[in-house]
Amino acid sequence: ETGVTQSPTHLIKTRGQQVTLRCSSQSGHNTVSWYQQALGQGPQFIFQYYREEENGRGNFPPRFSGLQFPNYSSELNVNALELDDSALYLCASTPGGGLGNSPLHFGNGTRLTVT
């Protein structure tokens, strides 16, 4: 069984640029969510995709956007990068819509540095 995979593992961007992070969900999981984890803090929910539609969003501005594809893989796009966007971005997948007692299965994350 293949787990959640994310690419790239590390990325350095300049303020104002755009970035796309990628995630392949665990086999059999139709729900993908994205979290931002600043250094020394717990992860913060960005949004969740279920069957190719966004069905939940945290307190992040519209320049954070995403997609989910028919194979349930997902992208996180961030426009107009700011220094505070520097963080570890975690992708997680789960079966069944991401509700109730379904644990999230996380990837290793993408470390984004904005200079």
Next chain:
Amino acid sequence: AQKITQTQPGMFVQEKEAVTLDCTYDTSDPSYGLFWYKQPSSGEMIFLIYQGSYDQQNATEGRYSLNFQKARKSANLVISASQLGDSAMYFCAMRGIRSNDYKLSFGAGTTVTVRA
């Protein structure tokens, strides 16, 4: 709104001993789930254990057990027989169990260092 509080920024434990990680929470949801995750330096969040708010018994998974005290709104994680590989950051998280409640709310985490 949900809030998770982990008051221990860091803890040291001797190999083979037990350690308890504190977690308190606040929520207005009548039904909710509590999760513990381990994050090694590699960055991956590893699911450890789950406790539902209406579960009658405390959850256990191998060396991990959850001391759930609903009235006190606490869900402490106990790691027994600590191993060097247990050195990591540990996060407590919760989610309401409703049809439109998706996000996990995490605490700030506790760093555990196991000494040989």
